[in-house]
Amino acid sequence: MNTKMKNIVISCSFVFFLVLxxxxxxxxxxxxxxxxxxxxxxxxxxFKTEKLTNGEYFEEMEEYFLDQFYLxxxxxxxxxxxxxxxxxxxxxxxxxxxxxxxxxxxxKLNEKSIYNSANLYNKIAQTYFKNSNVYYTIVPDKNYFxxxxxxxxxxxxxxxxxxMKNNTNNMKYIDITKDLKISDYYRTDLHWxxxxxxxxxxxxxxxxGLQSSKNKATNNNKINNDSKVNYNEQTNVDNKPNLAYNxxxxxxxxxxxYGQAASNIKPDKLxxxxxxxxxxxxxxxxxxxxxxxxxxxxxFDNIDSYDxxxxxxxxxxxxxxxxxxxxxxxxxxxxxxGSSLSPxxxxxxxxxxxxxxxxxxxxxxxxxxxxxxxxxVLFMYNTSILNNSSIITRFFR
Numbered sequence: 001m002n003t004k005m006k007n008i009v010i011s012c013s014f015v016f017f018l019v020l021x022x023x024x025x026x027x028x029x030x031x032x033x034x035x036x037x038x039x040x041x042x043x044x045x046x047f048k049t050e051k052l053t054n055g056e057y058f059e060e061m062e063e064y065f066l067d068q069f070y071l072x073x074x075x076x077x078x079x080x081x082x083x084x085x086x087x088x089x090x091x092x093x094x095x096x097x098x099x100x101x102x103x104x105x106x107x108k109l110n111e112k113s114i115y116n117s118a119n120l121y122n123k124i125a126q127t128y129f130k131n132s133n134v135y136y137t138i139v140p141d142k143n144y145f146x147x148x149x150x151x152x153x154x155x156x157x158x159x160x161x162x163x164m165k166n167n168t169n170n171m172k173y174i175d176i177t178k179d180l181k182i183s184d185y186y187r188t189d190l191h192w193x194x195x196x197x198x199x200x201x202x203x204x205x206x207x208x209g210l211q212s213s214k215n216k217a218t219n220n221n222k223i224n225n226d227s228k229v230n231y232n233e234q235t236n237v238d239n240k241p242n243l244a245y246n247x248x249x250x251x252x253x254x255x256x257x258y259g260q261a262a263s264n265i266k267p268d269k270l271x272x273x274x275x276x277x278x279x280x281x282x283x284x285x286x287x288x289x290x291x292x293x294x295x296x297x298x299x300f301d302n303i304d305s306y307d308x309x310x311x312x313x314x315x316x317x318x319x320x321x322x323x324x325x326x327x328x329x330x331x332x333x334x335x336x337x338g339s340s341l342s343p344x345x346x347x348x349x350x351x352x353x354x355x356x357x358x359x360x361x362x363x364x365x366x367x368x369x370x371x372x373x374x375x376x377v378l379f380m381y382n383t384s385i386l387n388n389s390s391i392i393t394r395f396f397r
Contacts, residue, residue, distance in 0.1 A: 040303065090152065095261050098146050101187040102257035102265060106143055107153035110387050114160055117389040118167035120357075121379050123396065124333065125171060127362075129377050132331075134171035135208065136379035138164065138386065139337045142190060145182035155383060164386070171379075174207050176200050186268045189255020190382075191306060194340040195247060195271045201344035208376055210348045245273035250300045250308070270305060272340070277323045277347045286316040286368050294319065294343050309339035315359035316368055319343075319352040326350055329375040333357055335385055349376075357392035358385075365395075 030043065045051070045060035052058075090096060094105040125134045138161060147154035157177075165173055184196040192200075205211065252267035272295050282291045292311050299307040310317060313336060329351045332338050335358070342352050353369060385392060 092262070093260070095257065096152055097261065097263060097265065098150050100265055101142075101146075101182070101185075102255070102261045102263070103142050103146065103152070104190070104257060104260070105147070105153050106141055106155055106384050106387060109156045109160060111159070111163060113387055113389040114163040115167060116393050117381070117386045118164050120389070120393050120395065121171065121333075122167075122169050124379075125169075125377065128371050129331070129375070131373045132371075132375045132377050133208065134377040134379075135174055135204075136164070136168060136171055137174040137176050137204065139192075139335075139380060139382040140177050140180065141383045142182065142185050144177065144383070145180075145185075155387060157383065160383060160386065171377075172207070174204055174378075176203060179203060186253070186255045186270075188253070188258040188261075188265055188268050189306070190257065190384075191255070191337060191340065193271065194273055194309070194344070197341060198245075198273070198344060201341060204341075204378070205345060205348055245275050248272055248274065248295075248297075250297075250305065253305050255306075256304070270300070270308065272308060273344070277321065278343050280323055281319050281321050281343075281346055283310060284318045284320065285311065285314060286318075287314060306336065306339075309336075310342070310354070312336075312339075313356065313359065314354070315356055315364070317354040319346055319354070321346050321350055321352075323347065324350045327372075329353065329372045331355065331369075331371075331375060331377045333377075333379045333381075335381050337382055338380055341380070357395045361394065362396050 030041070042060070042063040045057060047057065050056075051060070091105060096103050096105065121136060125132075140157065141155075143152065143154045144157055146152075161175075161177075179199055180192070180197075185192050249269050249271045251269040253270035254267050258265065258267065274295065278294055281294050283294055284290075285292045294310060295308055296311060297308065299305070299311060302312065304312060306312065310319075319342060324347065326349075328349050330345065330349045331353045332342055333355050334342075335356060338354060338356075342354060346352055355365060355369075381392065
């Protein structure tokens, strides 16, 4: 084949693929949601003369074409493969993979932020909980378990904990770092697995001087379907009340890191634990001003399937337990890790109040919550939030 013919073949092939992809993109059905990236995708923009003249229409069209491009996920995976396998980069935009699990680098330690976190805890405790039992724990992010061993940048966790311990007043530290291992976390997400943290709930209750659950999750269900919502429900096989949790599993669960990694990592399964006490609880959502469920199976269809636990990110919730008539209350200042932990603590309290300092200020808190004396208080945020505490220190503003 001479050079002229070769150029013609290459040019025709290039034009053919351009035209092919153009027609495929025209006739392919638009997607509303990317479950891999856990976000809504741009839809075809509505035409308005005002948008056309100020250029907004073209920006929306560009966003639409980028989001709805055919085989977009495949091209993202190719890019990741080239960066990590061909060019041997250790990470792709701070995302890295070790042993088929996805991690996001957190570096470096922001000491000022940690001091601010400790000062915030002190101020909240002094302002609202002078007559309460105050505790705090620190949830390690996944890097705590693997980053140093595999040569990735990471926080100085020992220093972080030391700063918190040396600068918090009149509150007891509950160390859970030695009670966790990397298999207690999802492979594609930042969170821990609820079925693996019953020992964390037990330890917290014991240090608070309460009866631990000593519950063990029962593997009473097996799910093997391919649908987005994929679950079965089993009754407790043990007749003794609260001796074992019911276990309910959903799959596939695409965690928050799955889309960022753009890889072929196998998705997780998401499991929640329940029993008669948890099932009889009701949760008041102060944002929606109505009661919701502790676990709502329909929320697995949300963009963030982790919303199954207490409906996802909420500024203020109260779990009410009619099975406990002691009147004892627990206030948990928490991030999303607390959504899966709090149901494991509820049997020991009449109410658990869940406050997420990222989404609420002191005025809103005081409006809705009537502080009970001799209550228990638990501060629990993960290391990433403590290291970026500006998102919680706005509480007193």
